[in-house]
Amino acid sequence: MANSDALDAAFADGPAYVPYLVVGDPDYESSTAYVEALDRGGADVIELGLPFSEPIAEGSTIQEALVRSLDAGMTPDRFFAFAEDLEVDAALVCMTYYNLIYQYGKGEGPRPFVERAAAAGIQGLVVPDLPAEEADPLREACDEFGLDLIFIVAPTTRGDRLDRMMANVSGYVYVQARLGTTGARDDVSDQTTASLDRLGGYDVPKAVGFGISTGDHAERIVAGGADGIIVGSALVDVVAEGVAEDLSTAEVADRLEALSRELKQGAERGHRSRTGTVESA
Amino acid sequence: MSETDTRTTEETETARRPGRERGRDDGKFGRYGGQYVPEALMPAIEELTDAYERYVLNNEDGFMEEFRERLADFGGRPTPLQRADRLSERYDTEVYLKREDLLHGGAHKLNNALGQVLLAKYMGKERIIAETGAGQHGTATAMAAAHLDMPCTIYMGERDINRQRPNVFRMKLNGSEVKPVTTGRGTLKEAISETMRDWAETVEDTHYVIGSIVGPHPFPVMVRDFQAVISEEAREQAIEKTGGLPTDVVACAGGGSNTMGTFAHFVDDEDVALHAVEAGGSTLEVDEEAGVAPNSASLFAGEEGVLHGARTKLLQDSDGQIMESHSVSSGLDYAGVGPELAYLVDEERVDPVAVDDDAALEGFHRLSNTEGIIPALETAHAFGYLEAHHEDLGERVVVNVSGRGDKDLDAAIEETDQRDVANAPDMSMFTGGM
Ligand SMILES: Cc1ncc(COP(=O)(O)O)c(C=O)c1O
Numbered sequence: 001m002a003n004s005d006a007l008d009a010a011f012a013d014g015p016a017y018v019p020y021l022v023v024g025d026p027d028y029e030s031s032t033a034y035v036e037a038l039d040r041g042g043a044d045v046i047e048l049g050l051p052f053s054e055p056i057a058e059g060s061t062i063q064e065a066l067v068r069s070l071d072a073g074m075t076p077d078r079f080f081a082f083a084e085d086l087e088v089d090a091a092l093v094c095m096t097y098y099n100l101i102y103q104y105g106k107g108e109g110p111r112p113f114v115e116r117a118a119a120a121g122i123q124g125l126v127v128p129d130l131p132a133e134e135a136d137p138l139r140e141a142c143d144e145f146g147l148d149l150i151f152i153v154a155p156t157t158r159g160d161r162l163d164r165m166m167a168n169v170s171g172y173v174y175v176q177a178r179l180g181t182t183g184a185r186d187d188v189s190d191q192t193t194a195s196l197d198r199l200g201g202y203d204v205p206k207a208v209g210f211g212i213s214t215g216d217h218a219e220r221i222v223a224g225g226a227d228g229i230i231v232g233s234a235l236v237d238v239v240a241e242g243v244a245e246d247l248s249t250a251e252v253a254d255r256l257e258a259l260s261r262e263l264k265q266g267a268e269r270g271h272r273s274r275t276g277t278v279e280s281a
Numbered sequence: 282m283s284e285t286d287t288r289t290t291e292e293t294e295t296a297r298r299p300g301r302e303r304g305r306d307d308g309k310f311g312r313y314g315g316q317y318v319p320e321a322l323m324p325a326i327e328e329l330t331d332a333y334e335r336y337v338l339n340n341e342d343g344f345m346e347e348f349r350e351r352l353a354d355f356g357g358r359p360t361p362l363q364r365a366d367r368l369s370e371r372y373d374t375e376v377y378l379k380r381e382d383l384l385h386g387g388a389h390k391l392n393n394a395l396g397q398v399l400l401a402k403y404m405g406k407e408r409i410i411a412e413t414g415a416g417q418h419g420t421a422t423a424m425a426a427a428h429l430d431m432p433c434t435i436y437m438g439e440r441d442i443n444r445q446r447p448n449v450f451r452m453k454l455n456g457s458e459v460k461p462v463t464t465g466r467g468t469l470k471e472a473i474s475e476t477m478r479d480w481a482e483t484v485e486d487t488h489y490v491i492g493s494i495v496g497p498h499p500f501p502v503m504v505r506d507f508q509a510v511i512s513e514e515a516r517e518q519a520i521e522k523t524g525g526l527p528t529d530v531v532a533c534a535g536g537g538s539n540t541m542g543t544f545a546h547f548v549d550d551e552d553v554a555l556h557a558v559e560a561g562g563s564t565l566e567v568d569e570e571a572g573v574a575p576n577s578a579s580l581f582a583g584e585e586g587v588l589h590g591a592r593t594k595l596l597q598d599s600d601g602q603i604m605e606s607h608s609v610s611s612g613l614d615y616a617g618v619g620p621e622l623a624y625l626v627d628e629e630r631v632d633p634v635a636v637d638d639d640a641a642l643e644g645f646h647r648l649s650n651t652e653g654i655i656p657a658l659e660t661a662h663a664f665g666y667l668e669a670h671h672e673d674l675g676e677r678v679v680v681n682v683s684g685r686g687d688k689d690l691d692a693a694i695e696e697t698d699q700r701d702v703a704n705a706p707d708m709s710m711f712t713g714g715m
Pocket residue numbers: 388389414415416417418492493494533534535536537538539540611612613657659660683684685
């Protein structure tokens with residue numbers, strides 16, 4: 001099973017900050033500036049969203065961002081060019097839906113997409129509508145090209161399904177903090193703790209996502225045992241505000257960098273308090 | 282193993298089951314079907330699969346008796362198989378109509394909605410959600426939910442709400458909440474996506490009554506099994522009334538629920554030809570650039586892909602983005618089709634054909650003025666096909682009248698006004714100089 005060095009390294013020292021943005025939202029150039037701002041703000045891994053027209057796992061914030069990007073002409077090939085052009089230190093993961101991956105292969109299955117992603121410097125894939133049961137062809141292609149395949153564990157995932165998923169996962173496991181679709185929330189669910197407990201026996205970094213929007217959330221999640229935090233809608237909201245208020249690209253990028261720093265520092269505080277607790281125990 | 286190898290194994294193991302059993306165990310129809318859903322929905326899908334096997338397939342707690350009894354008393358089954366005298370004469374062929382328009386609510390949709398709402402009750406669920414295109418499935422679900430005393434929320438595209446106001450009113454009359462969906466073009470595919478989002482948050486106490494043979498397993502097989510009562514009756518009625526099986530069976534296809542319901546018990550009768558009539562819209566050409574298909578003919582013009590939980594034939598662009606579809610009838614206006622139909626078309630068991638908006642409108646007027654039956658615009662496509670291809674058919678044809686057209690009168694007036702429909706009534710003297 002693949003394990004990209006870049007993703008390993010991202011989780012190696014301290015908690016990983018894993019931000020998500022939709023590539024091409026609201027347009028290609030601004031989006032480049034935004035992703036680079038996340039990197040300056042301390043991102044360890046960046047999840048790059050490649051838009052699909054029917055994003056059933058997404059709440060309205062991200063759904064609207066995907067529509068903005070599609071309207072501005074985003075395609076898989078432009079997405080790969082975007083990843084290639086980026087100047088960032090963080091590892092890159094592509095988040096998209098299975099139909100785009102499959103269709104890219106023009107009848108040859110998912111392999112051509114993975115091959116192209118690897119060439120573009122992508123180190124892992126998250127595919128929210130691809131369950132472990134249907135993932136063999138993609139898993140094999142990822143192994144061949146050294147990409148990690150990241151699965152999402154829901155608060156409801158248990159038993160055989162959890163085992164099957166954990167047998168297939170590499171890089172990190174995406175722990176969904178609560179039921180439902182993506183979207184920023186005001187507080188962090190208790191379901192997180194229960195999920196992290198259930199995953200305790202598996203030796204792979206656990207990154208928690210869905211609903212994290214402040215440094216304070218990040219701190220609590222990491223203090224609660226997460227190895228990383230994934231933040232999507234809160235960042236996409238900043239981009240959406242920029243569109244609504246007609247802000248300059250530089251202004252939006254500054255806000256993204258500042259929010260990233262807050263989230264990263266929150267995660268680090270959480271980590272210190274956790275290691276502190278462990279030492280005094 | 283390469284992708285191609287995987288496919289061959291899947292085909293031999295599961296696809297070649299007898300017609301009515303196909304896909305029941307693993308949800309695969311050759312390489313189509315499956316369960317492509319977010320992880321958060323998986324437990325609900327597993328729970329549903331288990332309930333489907335226990336109650337529907339194994340009749341636990343007498344589920345099937347209760348379902349059949351309610352279909353009879355509340356739904357009005359069996360529906361007649363009626364000989365259409367004028368059409369038989371016109372085409373010099375025996376034409377029989379399976380009258381699903383006479384089912385309570387005015388369309389075949391109640392068979393499935395009642396089955397699923399009852400199943401939800403047996404499962405101990407407390408809330409029903411559904412999506413609707415033409416509003417027929419929403420109406421049927423609202424009726425079934427009121428009948429079985431379950432709260433119900435229905436998602437409907439904004440554009441469809443405008444096309445189908447009577448059905449919106451009917452859903453509300455029956456106590457359901459109707460939520461407009463404004464994303465995309467505001468039709469069925471957006472409504473399905475939105476309902477899946479609701480379900481992801483509420484899976485623990487909510488059942489999603491999907492409206493056709495689409496979506497993740499077990500929906501395609503379960504909906505087919507509930508709709509198969511159409512062909513079960515039609516087959517017996519045909520033998521009783523005519524002394525034999527029909528030569529041809531015709532049904533319109535959106536997602537394909539009335540289609541598979543009408544075909545299910547005939548699939549193993551290899552001498553019976555099965556024709557699935559899709560919405561050809563204004564043309565079968567697609568506009569890749571604009572991402573628009575001016576039709577809803579996914580069997581005809583679609584390509585393999587993954588949408589709303591299943592691998593099937595879809596209207597999509599070369600990148601895999603789903604296209605906006607079009608049809609004069611909102612119930613056929615969907616970019617995908619049930620995986621079982623996709624499979625049966627590949628196997629050449631089902632003949633996919635397309636009828637355009639103009640021919641469907643002619644069919645609408647023809648059935649109305651020759652037989653005294655105003656069909657749904659969806660159903661009218663099947664009669665458009667009959668008009669164009671009756672010479673290619675055998676001597677005894679069964680056409681499923683999937684629904685009645687009351688809901689479509691506004692749309693039919695508007696669409697008729699825009700065209701020169703040969704057999705349409707002349708309304709000019711009644712319009713007060715409009
Ligand atoms: C009367 C009628 N016929 C046909 C359809 C198409 O659906 P399906 O192909 O699932 O039967 C609809 C959908 O709303 C309908 O209302």
